[in-house]
Amino acid sequence: MWAVETEELTRTFGDFIAVDHVSLKIRQGGIYGFLGPNGSGKSTTIRMLCGILEPSAGSGRVMGFDIARQSEQIKANIGYMSQKFSLYDDLSVRENLEFYAGMYSLPAAVKKSRIDEMIHMAGLIGREDELTANLSGGWKQRLALGSSILHRPTILFLDEPTGGVDPKSRRLFWDIIYDLSAAGTTVMVTTHFMDEAEHCDEIGFIFEGKLIASDSPSRLKQTIPGRLLRIDNPDPMELMAELERRQLPLLDAYVHGAGVHVRLRETDAAAYESYGGQWIQPSLEDVFVHYVKEKRREVAA
Amino acid sequence: MIRLRALLVKEFIQMRRDRLTFAMMVVLPVIQLLLFGFAINTDVKHLPTVVFDQSLSPESRDLLDSFSASGYFDINYIAGSFKEVNARIDNGEAKVGVVFPPDFAEHVRSGRSGSVQVIVDATDSMAASSAISTAMTIGQLRSQNIMIKRLEAVTGRVTALPYDIRIRPWYNPDFVTAFYMVPGIMGMVLTSTMVMITSMAIVREREHGTLEQLIVTPMKSYELMLGKIIPYIFVGLVQATVAMLVGILVFDLPIRGNLIELFLYTILFIVASLALGILISNVSQTQMQAMQLSFFIFMPSVLLSGFMFPREAMPEFFFQIGRFLPLTFYLQIMRGIVLKGVGIAALWPQVGALLAYTSIAVTISILKFRKKLA
Numbered sequence: 001m002w003a004v005e006t007e008e009l010t011r012t013f014g015d016f017i018a019v020d021h022v023s024l025k026i027r028q029g030g031i032y033g034f035l036g037p038n039g040s041g042k043s044t045t046i047r048m049l050c051g052i053l054e055p056s057a058g059s060g061r062v063m064g065f066d067i068a069r070q071s072e073q074i075k076a077n078i079g080y081m082s083q084k085f086s087l088y089d090d091l092s093v094r095e096n097l098e099f100y101a102g103m104y105s106l107p108a109a110v111k112k113s114r115i116d117e118m119i120h121m122a123g124l125i126g127r128e129d130e131l132t133a134n135l136s137g138g139w140k141q142r143l144a145l146g147s148s149i150l151h152r153p154t155i156l157f158l159d160e161p162t163g164g165v166d167p168k169s170r171r172l173f174w175d176i177i178y179d180l181s182a183a184g185t186t187v188m189v190t191t192h193f194m195d196e197a198e199h200c201d202e203i204g205f206i207f208e209g210k211l212i213a214s215d216s217p218s219r220l221k222q223t224i225p226g227r228l229l230r231i232d233n234p235d236p237m238e239l240m241a242e243l244e245r246r247q248l249p250l251l252d253a254y255v256h257g258a259g260v261h262v263r264l265r266e267t268d269a270a271a272y273e274s275y276g277g278q279w280i281q282p283s284l285e286d287v288f289v290h291y292v293k294e295k296r297r298e299v300a301a
Numbered sequence: 302m303i304r305l306r307a308l309l310v311k312e313f314i315q316m317r318r319d320r321l322t323f324a325m326m327v328v329l330p331v332i333q334l335l336l337f338g339f340a341i342n343t344d345v346k347h348l349p350t351v352v353f354d355q356s357l358s359p360e361s362r363d364l365l366d367s368f369s370a371s372g373y374f375d376i377n378y379i380a381g382s383f384k385e386v387n388a389r390i391d392n393g394e395a396k397v398g399v400v401f402p403p404d405f406a407e408h409v410r411s412g413r414s415g416s417v418q419v420i421v422d423a424t425d426s427m428a429a430s431s432a433i434s435t436a437m438t439i440g441q442l443r444s445q446n447i448m449i450k451r452l453e454a455v456t457g458r459v460t461a462l463p464y465d466i467r468i469r470p471w472y473n474p475d476f477v478t479a480f481y482m483v484p485g486i487m488g489m490v491l492t493s494t495m496v497m498i499t500s501m502a503i504v505r506e507r508e509h510g511t512l513e514q515l516i517v518t519p520m521k522s523y524e525l526m527l528g529k530i531i532p533y534i535f536v537g538l539v540q541a542t543v544a545m546l547v548g549i550l551v552f553d554l555p556i557r558g559n560l561i562e563l564f565l566y567t568i569l570f571i572v573a574s575l576a577l578g579i580l581i582s583n584v585s586q587t588q589m590q591a592m593q594l595s596f597f598i599f600m601p602s603v604l605l606s607g608f609m610f611p612r613e614a615m616p617e618f619f620f621q622i623g624r625f626l627p628l629t630f631y632l633q634i635m636r637g638i639v640l641k642g643v644g645i646a647a648l649w650p651q652v653g654a655l656l657a658y659t660s661i662a663v664t665i666s667i668l669k670f671r672k673k674l675a
Binding site: 104 | 303304306307308310311314315318319509510511512513514515516517518519520672673674675
């Protein structure tokens with residue numbers, strides 16, 4: 001059984017198609033990264049999977065339960081952390097955890113040890129009685145994570161958990177995600193940080209509501225045709241214009257930092273000798289650029 | 302049960318943290334009671350009066366004495382001209398003008414009618430009607446006295462009036478306005494705070510984003526509704542108790558009926574108001590909308606429930622609208638128990654109406670609330 005399985009899942013808001021016929025399958029036990037720019041439909045997809053937003057069309061199953069008809073069974077088995085902090089600011093750290101322990105009907109026997117475990121995990125020892133409103137970003141995020149995994153869900157949905165959090169907190173957060181995954185929890189996490197996506201067992205690219213690729217990071221990188229040449233240049237725009245002028249053979253070229261990434265057939269490499277470029281392994285960003293352009297061409301055609 | 306308990310604990314903690322709101326909820330009924338209890342008096346007395354007496358006779362003075370002795374007219378100005386009477390009423394110094402014509406005494410003595418002009422500022426209808434009816438009564442009483450004296454002088458026998466109407470104002474013989482107002486204010490304060498608090502309850506969580514985290518839990522709709530209603534029953538009871546104490550201690554409100562019954566129906570009314578608030582919260586998308594909808598309930602409650610104006614005087618349509626407001630029934634219950642000393646035997650229709658009201662509002666809320674975002 002797939003942890004998550006959707007077929008042609010679609011959600012519209014008025015005329016706007018937020019999620020456009022997305023079909024994906026997520027294996028049990030791994031970390032699935034859901035990548036895409038803001039407004040591409042990541043949150044909408046996750047909300048539908050959690051059973052708090054109804055699909056407009058298509059279907060989906062989470063742990064075998066239908067998202068439209070069996071959303072309550074799904075809710076008992078999942079953990080969800082929304083993009084916006086959604087715990088109670090006027091409750092203390094411990095009170096928030098106790099509240100959610102109650103909402104998941106944790107028996108008294110395990111409640112206390114679980115809550116202590118979460119406080120420990122979130123690094124909030126000694127701050128249990130502080131009002132949640134007074135915590136800063138990273139702590140809030142870890143507390144929110146703690147609240148959503150108190151009941152040991154089989155699947156955990158994290159919607160942009162590291163937005164607006166400093167790098168150290170992000171690192172800490174990902175350590176927790178690895179631990180959960182190692183313990184057998186399936187994790188679906190949305191992000192727009194490409195470096196975070198590298199840590200996932202599998203990733204799906206979503207762009208303008210459509211799923212444009214879904215595979216493991218390494219396989220996705222192999223799917224890009226040609227090789228990647230990085231040419232550093234203080235004025236990459238000018239370099240782009242020059243490549244255009246000279247009509248050099250290439251598959252694709254785009255600005256990347258202080259330089260240009262040129263994707264080309266290895267046989268055409270000679271044409272670029274004068275630029276002193278460097279062969280590089282494609283990053284997920286290169287993969288993403290490739291798939292977005294493919295999709296655009298497809299749509300245009 | 303674990304979930305409901307967690308919801309209740311959470312609400313109580315939040316209530317405790319928000320001390321200002323809680324204090325407001327307790328102080329509000331006291332302030333309202335004192336304000337309405339002392340300030341409002343439907344029996345309008347001491348109207349400033351200007352007199353232009355062209356007769357300057359024992360007869361005119363006699364009638365004027367009756368006017369001032371009634372307590373309804375304070376003769377503050379003696380005018381020297383009709384123009385002055387007009388001016389004093391125009392600028393609002395006087396609400397009533399009394400004008401005696403020069404031939405007043407002559408007419409009375411000769412057995413014809415001595416006419417007196419009473420000018421009333423009718424911009425305030427309550428004051429005007431009070432002045433009019435008092436002036437009429439004084440005129441008639443004084444006329445009767447004179448007639449009887451004349452009759453006795455002619456016949457030489459003691460004469461009595463043909464009719465003798467004896468009024469017995471039951472339940473509130475001294476017409477203490479506070480007795481009438483206090484139960485009403487209590488109902489009004491309860492309904493306004495209860496509806497207002499719960500109307501915010503769900504929509505606030507929606508606005509803050511906390512609802513999203515709540516609806517991914519296996520919580521049931523009815524658990525959330527009960528979790529939002531039950532804590533505020535206690536707030537309502539605190540308010541009701543404070544209001545009763547102020548009524549008894551400050552206004553000497555008699556409680557003629559059963560106190561336990563009174564509290565039981567008060568709880569019922571509180572729950573009905575909370576249920577109405579929850580319903581509002583369910584249909585509102587923002588706190589602003591919830592606020593406006595609460596006012597939409599609140600204004601008719603004040604105007605149509607019989608709190609301010611007698612329902613008997615309302616056109617049929619508005620009379621019927623009043624039947625959809627819990628306050629209408631609660632007022633009848635309160636006045637019944639507090640002033641008349643009656644119980645369930647007389648009040649079952651009102652109690653039944655509140656019960657029906659509550660069950661309908663709660664049922665609709667539970668059915669209407671869906672654990673979805675949009």
